[in-house]
Amino acid sequence: MINASKDxxxxxxxxxxxxxxxxxxxxxxxxxxxxxxxxTNEARNIxxxxxxxxxxxxxxxxxxxxxxxxxxIIKSHPEPIRILLTGYVDIKAVIDAINKGEVYRFLTKxxxxxxxxxTINNAADVFRTRRELKLKNLALERAYSELDxxxxxxxxxxxxxxxxxxxxxxxxxxxxxxxxxxxxxxxEIVDKMDKYVINIIHYYRxxxxxxxxxxxxxxxxxxxxxxxxxxxxxFSNVAVEQEINIDxxxxxxxxxxxxxxxxxxxxxxxxxxxxNPDKTVKIIIKSNSDLQKLSxxxxxxxxxxxxxxxxxIFKIFQRATNVKSGIGLGLHIVNECxxxxxxxxxxxxxxxxxxxxxxxxxxxxxxx
Amino acid sequence: xxxxxLIDDNKYDILILEKLIRINKLADELYSYTSPTxxxxxxxxxxxxxxxxxxxxxxxxEMNGYExxxxxxxxxxxxxxxxxxxxxxSIDPRDIDKAKEYKSVKKLLQKPISSQMxxxxxxx
Numbered sequence: 001m002i003n004a005s006k007d008x009x010x011x012x013x014x015x016x017x018x019x020x021x022x023x024x025x026x027x028x029x030x031x032x033x034x035x036x037x038x039x040t041n042e043a044r045n046i047x048x049x050x051x052x053x054x055x056x057x058x059x060x061x062x063x064x065x066x067x068x069x070x071x072x073i074i075k076s077h078p079e080p081i082r083i084l085l086t087g088y089v090d091i092k093a094v095i096d097a098i099n100k101g102e103v104y105r106f107l108t109k110x111x112x113x114x115x116x117x118x119t120i121n122n123a124a125d126v127f128r129t130r131r132e133l134k135l136k137n138l139a140l141e142r143a144y145s146e147l148d149x150x151x152x153x154x155x156x157x158x159x160x161x162x163x164x165x166x167x168x169x170x171x172x173x174x175x176x177x178x179x180x181x182x183x184x185x186x187x188e189i190v191d192k193m194d195k196y197v198i199n200i201i202h203y204y205r206x207x208x209x210x211x212x213x214x215x216x217x218x219x220x221x222x223x224x225x226x227x228x229x230x231x232x233x234x235f236s237n238v239a240v241e242q243e244i245n246i247d248x249x250x251x252x253x254x255x256x257x258x259x260x261x262x263x264x265x266x267x268x269x270x271x272x273x274x275x276n277p278d279k280t281v282k283i284i285i286k287s288n289s290d291l292q293k294l295s296x297x298x299x300x301x302x303x304x305x306x307x308x309x310x311x312x313i314f315k316i317f318q319r320a321t322n323v324k325s326g327i328g329l330g331l332h333i334v335n336e337c338x339x340x341x342x343x344x345x346x347x348x349x350x351x352x353x354x355x356x357x358x359x360x361x362x363x364x365x366x367x368x
Numbered sequence: 369x370x371x372x373x374l375i376d377d378n379k380y381d382i383l384i385l386e387k388l389i390r391i392n393k394l395a396d397e398l399y400s401y402t403s404p405t406x407x408x409x410x411x412x413x414x415x416x417x418x419x420x421x422x423x424x425x426x427x428x429x430e431m432n433g434y435e436x437x438x439x440x441x442x443x444x445x446x447x448x449x450x451x452x453x454x455x456x457x458s459i460d461p462r463d464i465d466k467a468k469e470y471k472s473v474k475k476l477l478q479k480p481i482s483s484q485m486x487x488x489x490x491x492x
Binding site for chain 1: 378380381383384387391427457458459460479480481482483
C-alpha cells in the first residue's frame with residue numbers, strides 16, 4: 001500500500017463554469033492532484049473511480065446546488081471532506097450546511113489562493129487522520145481476535161500435555177514397578193510442550209517484529225536446519241535432496257527466511273507416509289538477480305493435503321490432519337513471514353501423493 | 369462383562385484411561401481409537417450392548433466429540449442405552465455447558481482423570 005502521507009492530496013473541484021475549472025487547476029496543480037467536474041454527474045463518476053480526499057464544490061449550479069450534491073453523496077461517499085465555494089449571497093444556505101455537519105468549511109468566491117491552500121491542507125489532515133484511525137482499528141480488531149484464538153488454543157495445547165503429565169504421575173503411584181516406562185512417556189510429553197512454547201516464540205519473533213535486513217546465507221540456514229532435524233524420529237528414513245542455485249548475495253530478513261524454511265522442511269519430513277519406501281523431500285532454491293526474486297520450492301511425496309482445505313491451512317491453529325500430532329502454528333508462521341517479506345506463497349497437493357509449496361520473495365542486492 | 373470404547377487423539381491419555389479402567393475393573397474388553405472416522409467405520413462390528421462405555425474426548429482435530437456423537441446418532445447407535453462419558457482438558461465454561469445440552473452424555477470429566485472420578489462417574 002502506498003504511503004498515503006507522501007502522496008499529493010487528491011482534490012475534486014466541481015463548478016459549472018468552464019473558466020473557473022481551468023483557473024482552479026492552473027492555480028493549484030503544482031500543490032495538489034486536481035480532478036475537475038463541470039456537472040454533479042461527472043463529479044459522481046470521478047468519485048467512483050478515484051480515491052478523492054477533498055471535494056470543493058460551487059454552490060450555485062444550474063442542475064443542482066452544492067449543498068444538495070453534498071447531501072446526496074454523504075451516503076455513498078462519506079469519507080471525502082466537503083468544502084463549499086460560495087458568494088456572499090448564499091450565506092444562509094452555507095451556515096445551514098455547516099451546522100448540519102455536511103460541510104467542513106466554506107471558501108468565498110472569488111477565492112484567495114493562500115486561503116485555499118491552507119484550507120485544503122487542513123482538510124486533508126482530517127481526512128488522512130481519520131483514514132489512519134480506521135486502519136489501526138481494523139488491525140487492533142484483528143490482533144484481539146488472534147489473541148482470543150491464542151488463549152483458547154493455549155488452554156488446550158498447553159493444558160492438554162499438563163493433564164497428560166498428571167495422569168502419568170498418577171499411574172506411577174498406582175504401578176511403581178513400571179516407573180521407567182512412565183518416565184519415558186513424561187519425557188515425550190514435556191518435549192511436546194517445549195516445542196509448542198518454542199513455536200509461539202518463533203511466531204512472535206518472526207512475524208510480529210519489523211524487518212531486519214542483512215546478508216542471508218541460504219545454504220548455511222539449510223545446513224543448520226538439517227543438523228537440527230536429524231534428531232527427528234522420522235528423519236532417518238527420508239532422503240533429502242537439495243538444489244540450491246544462488247548467484248548473488250541476498251539481503252533480506254534472515255529470521256523470517258529461516259522460519260519459512262524450517263516450518264516447511266519440518267512438515268515435509270514429518271508428514272510422510274510410513275508405507276512409502278522412497279520417502280523424499282526436495283529443497284529447490286533459486287535466485288533471479290534480474291527480478292530480484294528468490295524462489296523456494298519444498299516438495300515431498302508424503303501424505304498430502306485434502307484439496308478442500310484451500311487457504312484455510314494458513315490460518316492460525318489450523319490442523320489439516322489427525323494422524324500426527326501438531327499444533328497448527330507452522331503454516332500460519334510461514335504465511336505471516338511471507339506476507340511480511342511482501343512475497344507470495346501457493347501450494348499444490350494430492351492426498352497420499354505429496355505436497356509442494358512454492359514461495360517467491362523479493363530481495364535486495366545491497367544492504368540498506 | 370462390559371466393553372469400553374475410548375476415543376481420544378492423544379495417545380497418552382488413552383493409555384492412562386485404559387490403565388484406570390483395568391485397575392478399577394470397569395470393563396474387560398477395551399477398544400481404543402485416536403481417529404473418530406475410524407470409530408464410525410468400525411462401530412457396527414463392535415456390537416455394543418446396553419451399559420457399555422463410550423469415552424469420548426471433546427477436542428480432536430478431525431472432528432470434535434460433539435460432531436462424533438451427532439454422527440453416531442445419525443447411524444442410529446442407541447446412545448441413551450450406553451454410558452457416554454465426555455472427557456476434556458478444556459476448562460472453558462462454554463465447553464462444559466455444551467455437554468449439558470446432549471442428553472445422551474452421562475458425564476463430562478476434566479482431565480487428568482483420577483480413579484475416584486472414574487468410579488463416581490460410573491457409580492461403582
